[in-house]
Amino acid sequence: MPVPLLDLTRQNEPLLPELLAKTEEVLRSGRYILGEEVSSLEVEAASALEAERSLAVSSGTDALLLALMAAGIGPGDEVIVPDFTFFATAGCVARVGARPVFADICPCCYLIRPESIRERITPKTKAIVPVHLFGQAADMSRIMGIAEEHGLTVIEDCAQSIGARHKGKTVGTLGHYGAISFFPTKNLGGFGDGGLLLSRDSGDFDRAKILRVHGMEPKYHHPMIGGNFRMDALQAALLRIKLPHLESYNRGRANHAAFYLREISAHPGTALPAPSGRECGDSCPCPCDEPPGDARILLPFAYSHNSVTWNQFTLRIRGTGRRDAFRTFLSERGIGNEIYYPVALSDQECFRSYDPAPCPGARRVADECVSIPVFPELREDERSKVAKTILEWLEGKS
Numbered sequence: 551m552p553v554p555l556l557d558l559t560r561q562n563e564p565l566l567p568e569l570l571a572k573t574e575e576v577l578r579s580g581r582y583i584l585g586e587e588v589s590s591l592e593v594e595a596a597s598a599l600e601a602e603r604s605l606a607v608s609s610g611t612d613a614l615l616l617a618l619m620a621a622g623i624g625p626g627d628e629v630i631v632p633d634f635t636f637f638a639t640a641g642c643v644a645r646v647g648a649r650p651v652f653a654d655i656c657p658c659c660y661l662i663r664p665e666s667i668r669e670r671i672t673p674k675t676k677a678i679v680p681v682h683l684f685g686q687a688a689d690m691s692r693i694m695g696i697a698e699e700h701g702l703t704v705i706e707d708c709a710q711s712i713g714a715r716h717k718g719k720t721v722g723t724l725g726h727y728g729a730i731s732f733f734p735t736k737n738l739g740g741f742g743d744g745g746l747l748l749s750r751d752s753g754d755f756d757r758a759k760i761l762r763v764h765g766m767e768p769k770y771h772h773p774m775i776g777g778n779f780r781m782d783a784l785q786a787a788l789l790r791i792k793l794p795h796l797e798s799y800n801r802g803r804a805n806h807a808a809f810y811l812r813e814i815s816a817h818p819g820t821a822l823p824a825p826s827g828r829e830c831g832d833s834c835p836c837p838c839d840e841p842p843g844d845a846r847i848l849l850p851f852a853y854s855h856n857s858v859t860w861n862q863f864t865l866r867i868r869g870t871g872r873r874d875a876f877r878t879f880l881s882e883r884g885i886g887n888e889i890y891y892p893v894a895l896s897d898q899e900c901f902r903s904y905d906p907a908p909c910p911g912a913r914r915v916a917d918e919c920v921s922i923p924v925f926p927e928l929r930e931d932e933r934s935k936v937a938k939t940i941l942e943w944l945e946g947k948s
């Protein structure tokens with residue numbers, strides 16, 4: 551019985567009659583870009599996410615880009631991003647002409663370290679883009695404190711964390727902007743590219759809205775230079791059908807994560823690297839810099855003040871070459887797995903010219919991480935097989 555890393559058809563199949571009927575309706579409407587469906591999605595998504603307002607856009611990447619543009623960030627500016635994230639977080643910074651500055655992450659929770667942000671601030675720093683990686687909120691309480699102290703804009707990258715919470719508040723509403731992705735593999739997966747921009751300030755929001763359509767306001771008058779960041783009506787219509795299920799999708803993922811944490815951590819060859827409830831940065835370097843004993847697998851750490859959406863369930867496999875052996879072992883037994891992400895951003899060829907400061911935490915996680923199946927529709931027999939196979943590997947001599 552093979553266990554896929556992800557199977558999108560299982561989620562969409564039960565909704566198919568509704569999705570097909572809606573598709574026909576949109577095709578017959580003659581209205582294909584923005585319009586009613588898109589504005590309805592904006593209202594419904596803002597309400598579901600407890601946000602003031604939301605702007606539907608062409609992708610998560612474009613939501614980030616739009617936030618940077620609306621914040622007026624450009625040449626000569628520096629923007630602090632985590633060194634361990636999907637490329638888009640930093641790529642967008644470079645695309646507006648600013649310089650991405652890489653801060654290190656905590657190797658327990660994989661999130662940007664507030665202390666590292668502090669070390670990277672210069673007079674040129676204009677913004678911070680914390681990433682709520684794998685579905686867990688970065689330490690927004692501290693990050694907002696640092697931002698206020700230095701007058702910086704905070705753009706939350708919520709691509710993997712729609713619906714996640716930090717101390718009770720939904721991510722994307724804590725900073726000045728929040729960027730969400732509807733890429734099919736994200737927690738609310740669309741049928742192509744799509745994204746959402748949250749903004750707590752109505753002035754910021756209005757600027758972003760104008761920038762979404764080439765900086766045009768009114769028609770054919772351009773006070774600003776924007777781009778085409780519009781969402782299609784069909785995409786919005788189909789996302790509106792899936793949005794009411796988001797909570798149940800996220801609950802499914804959290805269930806699987808709790809199962810893995812329970813089953814896998816029971817084995818002496820594994821460790822949960824930090825004591826529960828501890829704030830990242832309380833005792834940097836983190837306690838997980840020296841993980842206990844001979845633990846070969848480190849489990850992901852989730853803070854008790856966060857509610858995590860588990861876009862990925864990511865382990866660290868310690869010891870040179872061990873991760874490859876682990877992946878081969880899983881793959882031979884039909885278990886899907888993938889490395890998110892194999893290279894820290896500061897080690898990417900395209901960022902070499904920025905001469906980034908080293909980030910040892912990010913590099914270590916890039917060398918050791920591997921993600922296992924955690925999608926909502928994963929069956930109980932499948933997740934049991936995943937856990938059992940991991941324990942078998944630990945029993946072996948690999």
Ligand SMILES: *Cc1c(COP(=O)(O)O)cnc(C)c1O
Nearest residue numbers: 609610611636638639709731733
């Ligand atoms: C997916 C992702 C993005 C980009 O979203 P797209 O919708 O694919 O453009 C940005 N940041 C992170 C962390 C992501 O995972």
